[in-house]
Amino acid sequence: MIRAMAGLCLLAVSSVVLATTTLTDLDFRQGESGELQVDLTFSHGVPEVRGYRLDEPARLTIDLVDTTNRLEQRRMELGIGGVEQVTALEAGSRTRLVFNLEGPLPYDTAQQGDRLRLSIGGGGAAPMVTAAQPPKPRQAPSAPASGRPTIEEIDFRRGEGGSGRLIVTFDRAGVDARVREAGRNRIVAEMRDVALPASHDQVLDVSDFNTPLRRITPRAGRDGVTFDIEGSGEFALLSTQSGRQLTIEAQPVTQAERDQRVRQQFPYTGERITLNFQDIEVRSVLAVIADFTGLNLVASDSVTGRVTLNLQDVPWDQALDLVLKSHGLASRQEGNVIVVAPASELANIERQEIEARTQVETLAPLVSEYVEVKYARAEDLAQLLRGGDGFGLLTERGRVAVDQRTNMLLIQDTADQVQEILRTLGRLDVAVRQVQIEARIVIARDGVTQELGVNWGASSTRGFRAADDGTFVSRDINPDGLNRARGSLAVDLGSANPMTSFGFGYLSGDILLDLELRALETESRSQTISQPRIITANQRTAVIRQGEERAFQTISDNVPQIEFKEAVLSLEVTPQITPDNRIIMDLVVTNDSFRDVAAGEPPIDTSSIETQVLVNNGETVVLGGILTTEQLSRLAKTPFFGDLPVLGRLFRYNEESSQKVELLVFITPRILEDGLAIR
Structure with a gap:
C-alpha cells in the first residue's frame, strides 16, 4: 500500500514536471475595433507565452510552454478580423496554436487571472506588441552559447522530376547531422548540439509544391534539433552534407521501382x-x-x-x-x-x-563448317577465333583456316563449339555504317586601292623636248609643227592604269605646257568556295586532296636538281557513330596556296585546322575562322619639290591599299542508310 502511494506520488510529481498547466477552453469573439479576441483558460495559471509571425504564408504561432492540450476540437474555423482558422497542436510539453491569417496582422496578449486574452488585428499590419506578459513558472531557457552551431536558414524547393528538396544552412561547418527513414512516409533528421532560433521554430506546410514531402516540423530539444518530415506516396531518400549545408531530397518513385529496390535489399x-x-x-x-x-x-x-x-x-x-x-x-x-x-x-x-563435360568435349567428334564472310575480312575474324586480343573461341582441338580468294573461313571443332562460333560470327559479320562528310571552305577577300598622281611636261616647235633628267634636248619636229611631251615628261608620277584623268595645256608663243592629273580607286571583292565531299566507313580514316604541284631547281654539291612542291586543299576525317546516332569526328583541314615569286623555291601560304567535334546527324558545325588584314601605304615623290607646300602635290604619287582575307570552314556529316548513295 505504501509502495502504491509512493508510485502515485511519483507519477503526480512527474506530471507536474512535464506540464505545469492545461489548456482547458478557447473562446473567441469580435472586438469593438473589428479585431479577433481569443480567451484561453488554463487549469493552473497562465504559462509562459511565445509568439512568432510568418508573413508568407501569413500565420501567427503562439507557443504555450509546459502546457498540455485538453481542447475537444483541434481545428476551429474563425473568419473574424482577417483570421481564417486556428489549429491546436501538442508536442512534448508544449502546446502550439497556429492562426492562419489573410495577411500580416498585429497582436497583443493580456493576462486576466487564469485566463489569457489574445487580440489579433484591428490596427493594420503593424509590428507585434505585447500588452502584458504573464508570470513565468520557471526561468526561460537562455539563448544558445556562441560556441553552439545555429541554424541560419531553412529553405524548401521543388527539384527536377518533382522531387522535394529541404536545404538547412548552419552558421558553421562540421555539424553532426543524421538522416533516416522512420517508417513509411516519414523522415527524421537529427542535428546534435544545434540551436534553433525562434524565427525558424515553426511548422512548414509544403504540400503546395506537389512533391513527395508534405509537412516539415522542426523541434528543439536538449540534445539539439530534430526535423520531423512527413511525406506521401512512394519516394527515395537522398541526403548530402557539404560545408554548412544539409540537403534532404525525396525523389518520387513508382511502385514497381520500389518493389525492385525491396527485392534487391531482400x-x-x-x-x-x-x-x-x-x-x-x-x-x-x-x-x-x-x-x-x-x-x-x-x-x-x-x-x-x-x-x-x-x-x-x-x-x-x-x-x-x-x-x-x-x-x-x-x-x-x-x-x-x-x-x-x-x-x-x-x-x-x-x-x-x-571435368566430365571436359572429357566429353575431348572425346567428341570434330565437325567442319564453311562460313562465307560478307562484310568483314576473313583473316581478321580468324585471328579473333584463334585468341587474338586475349579472346578465343576454339577449343584445344579446334582449327580455323582462311581462303583469301573467296573470303571464306573453314572451321573445324566440336559440334557444340561450332554452333557457338557461328552465333558469334553472326553478330560480328555485319555491314559497317557509313558517313558522308561534306566540307565547305570559304575564302572571302575584300580589298580597296586608291592611287593619285600628276604627269606634266613641255613641248616646243623649236625641236626641244624634256629629257628624263629634266633638261631640254633637240628632237625632230612633227608634221603639225609641235613636239609632244608624252613619253618624255618632266614629271611622270601619275597612276599607271588610271580610271580617270584630267588634263589641260597652256600655249605661249612656241612653248606648250601640258598638265594631267591621273587617279585610280579600285574595290575588289571575291569569294572562293571549295566543297570537298567524302564517304567513309565508321571509324575509318578518309583523306581527299586537291591542289597543284610546282617544280623548282635546287643545287646540291654544285649539281642542279629538280624538286617538286605541292600546295593542296585536303580534308582528313575519322568519324565515329555513337549509339544515339550522333557523330564524333577527328578532323584535319588544310588549305595551302603558292605565293608568286620570280625564281627559286616557291613559298606556300598555309591555313589549317585540326580538332575533334561532336555533331548531330545532318547538322552543320563551324570549325573556326582565320581573318587576315593587310594594309599598304606607298609614297613616291621628287626630292625637294615633293615636300613643298601645295605645289608639292605636283611632284608626288600616293597609293593606299587595304585587303582583308577571311577563311571559314563548315562541316556537315550525314549517316548513310543502307543503299543510300552520294548525291
Whole structure:
C-alpha cells in the first residue's frame, strides 16, 4: 500500500514536471475595433507565452510552454478580423496554436487571472506588441552559447522530376547531422548540439509544391534539433552534407521501382511460414519445408545435426537459407527438386560435372563448317577465333583456316563449339555504317586601292623636248609643227592604269605646257568556295586532296636538281557513330596556296585546322575562322619639290591599299542508310 502511494506520488510529481498547466477552453469573439479576441483558460495559471509571425504564408504561432492540450476540437474555423482558422497542436510539453491569417496582422496578449486574452488585428499590419506578459513558472531557457552551431536558414524547393528538396544552412561547418527513414512516409533528421532560433521554430506546410514531402516540423530539444518530415506516396531518400549545408531530397518513385529496390535489399520471395521447434533434427525441418512448398527434396547422408528455431511469418526460402547456413550446408535447385548437402560436397559435385563435360568435349567428334564472310575480312575474324586480343573461341582441338580468294573461313571443332562460333560470327559479320562528310571552305577577300598622281611636261616647235633628267634636248619636229611631251615628261608620277584623268595645256608663243592629273580607286571583292565531299566507313580514316604541284631547281654539291612542291586543299576525317546516332569526328583541314615569286623555291601560304567535334546527324558545325588584314601605304615623290607646300602635290604619287582575307570552314556529316548513295 505504501509502495502504491509512493508510485502515485511519483507519477503526480512527474506530471507536474512535464506540464505545469492545461489548456482547458478557447473562446473567441469580435472586438469593438473589428479585431479577433481569443480567451484561453488554463487549469493552473497562465504559462509562459511565445509568439512568432510568418508573413508568407501569413500565420501567427503562439507557443504555450509546459502546457498540455485538453481542447475537444483541434481545428476551429474563425473568419473574424482577417483570421481564417486556428489549429491546436501538442508536442512534448508544449502546446502550439497556429492562426492562419489573410495577411500580416498585429497582436497583443493580456493576462486576466487564469485566463489569457489574445487580440489579433484591428490596427493594420503593424509590428507585434505585447500588452502584458504573464508570470513565468520557471526561468526561460537562455539563448544558445556562441560556441553552439545555429541554424541560419531553412529553405524548401521543388527539384527536377518533382522531387522535394529541404536545404538547412548552419552558421558553421562540421555539424553532426543524421538522416533516416522512420517508417513509411516519414523522415527524421537529427542535428546534435544545434540551436534553433525562434524565427525558424515553426511548422512548414509544403504540400503546395506537389512533391513527395508534405509537412516539415522542426523541434528543439536538449540534445539539439530534430526535423520531423512527413511525406506521401512512394519516394527515395537522398541526403548530402557539404560545408554548412544539409540537403534532404525525396525523389518520387513508382511502385514497381520500389518493389525492385525491396527485392534487391531482400531477395526472398517465397510464401511465408512459421516454424517453432526445440532441438529438432535438421532433416525433419527440411521435410517440413518440403511439405509446405510441395517441392521434392533430396538430402545427402552428410546432412546431420539438430536445430532450435522460432521463426514467425518469414518467407520459406529465407527459413531454408537460415537452417542451411547454421550447419554449413548448401542447396541447388533443379526443376522442382532441391538437393541439400554440405557446401564442400556440392562444390565437389559441380567440379566433377565440369571435368566430365571436359572429357566429353575431348572425346567428341570434330565437325567442319564453311562460313562465307560478307562484310568483314576473313583473316581478321580468324585471328579473333584463334585468341587474338586475349579472346578465343576454339577449343584445344579446334582449327580455323582462311581462303583469301573467296573470303571464306573453314572451321573445324566440336559440334557444340561450332554452333557457338557461328552465333558469334553472326553478330560480328555485319555491314559497317557509313558517313558522308561534306566540307565547305570559304575564302572571302575584300580589298580597296586608291592611287593619285600628276604627269606634266613641255613641248616646243623649236625641236626641244624634256629629257628624263629634266633638261631640254633637240628632237625632230612633227608634221603639225609641235613636239609632244608624252613619253618624255618632266614629271611622270601619275597612276599607271588610271580610271580617270584630267588634263589641260597652256600655249605661249612656241612653248606648250601640258598638265594631267591621273587617279585610280579600285574595290575588289571575291569569294572562293571549295566543297570537298567524302564517304567513309565508321571509324575509318578518309583523306581527299586537291591542289597543284610546282617544280623548282635546287643545287646540291654544285649539281642542279629538280624538286617538286605541292600546295593542296585536303580534308582528313575519322568519324565515329555513337549509339544515339550522333557523330564524333577527328578532323584535319588544310588549305595551302603558292605565293608568286620570280625564281627559286616557291613559298606556300598555309591555313589549317585540326580538332575533334561532336555533331548531330545532318547538322552543320563551324570549325573556326582565320581573318587576315593587310594594309599598304606607298609614297613616291621628287626630292625637294615633293615636300613643298601645295605645289608639292605636283611632284608626288600616293597609293593606299587595304585587303582583308577571311577563311571559314563548315562541316556537315550525314549517316548513310543502307543503299543510300552520294548525291
